[in-house]
Amino acid sequence: MLQENYRKVAATVQPGVRLVAVSKYKTVEEIKAVYDAGQRVFGENKAQEMRAKHEQLPADVEWHFIGHLQRNKIKYIVDYVSLVHSIDSLDLLKDVNAAASAKGRVVPCLLQFHIAEEETKFGLDLAEAEALLRSAEYKAMRNVRVDGVMGMATFTADKEQVRGEFAALRQIFRTLRERYFAGEDHFKEISMGMSDDYEIAMQEGSTLVRIGSSIFGARDYSLKLY
Ligand SMILES: *Cc1c(COP(=O)(O)O)cnc(C)c1O
Numbered sequence: 585m586l587q588e589n590y591r592k593v594a595a596t597v598q599p600g601v602r603l604v605a606v607s608k609y610k611t612v613e614e615i616k617a618v619y620d621a622g623q624r625v626f627g628e629n630k631a632q633e634m635r636a637k638h639e640q641l642p643a644d645v646e647w648h649f650i651g652h653l654q655r656n657k658i659k660y661i662v663d664y665v666s667l668v669h670s671i672d673s674l675d676l677l678k679d680v681n682a683a684a685s686a687k688g689r690v691v692p693c694l695l696q697f698h699i700a701e702e703e704t705k706f707g708l709d710l711a712e713a714e715a716l717l718r719s720a721e722y723k724a725m726r727n728v729r730v731d732g733v734m735g736m737a738t739f740t741a742d743k744e745q746v747r748g749e750f751a752a753l754r755q756i757f758r759t760l761r762e763r764y765f766a767g768e769d770h771f772k773e774i775s776m777g778m779s780d781d782y783e784i785a786m787q788e789g790s791t792l793v794r795i796g797s798s799i800f801g802a803r804d805y806s807l808k809l810y
Pocket of ligand 1: 606608629650651736777778779780794795796797798
């Protein structure tokens with residue numbers, strides 16, 4: 585059933601777009617079933633939960649961190665994380681850089697933008713991102729690499745609003761690429777789209793879709809896995 589759901593979803597992901605299977609609140613056994621069906625990229629939003637799963641699953645899983653990252657939890661992910669989608673401050677990026685430096689790694693990161701109407705979603709605006717990218721502190725960092733942007737649309741049935749928010753994120757991406765990453769091919773990722781809105785996100789230029797419930801089913805938030 586899980587593998588069938590996964591195959592159905594994977595078949596709808598356009599060429600050139602990568603699927604991040606969001607496995608938060610799901611067990612190692614459930615993740616393994618999707619792994620066995622061929623998926624290698626998984627997304628988690630809690631650092632300790634991701635570490636525990638990383639230790640139990642095959643080494644060729646690419647772990648993406650997609651949640652709000654607390655600075656004191658970087659240590660749980662820094663030595664193996666493939667992409668941090670959720671950088672929302674210079675201070676956080678500084679700490680990831682320092683932790684990565686101690687491990688001799690360069691950690692790929694995305695800047696998270698606040699594109700939704702809701703107050704609760706984390707993220708930068710364009711001016712804050714530009715201040716970050718212009719700062720001497722950022723320019724001195726050698727152990728993080730900014731590969732693109734991430735955002736979450738408003739949770740609404742209004743598809744045109746969602747489309748407008750994704751289009752705004754794509755525009756932010758283009759602006760930053762032009763102003764700060766000209767000629768740097770690694771700056772290429774737009775992480776947008778979840779179970780309910782990834783079709784729209786792909787039409788608006790997403791390169792990474794983060795899909796949980798359409799693959800794994802509804803989450804049980806009362807579960808305390810780790
Ligand atoms: C949980 C989560 C997702 C996946 O949401 P679904 O609606 O289950 O697909 C995507 N992105 C982030 C940042 C999440 O926290």
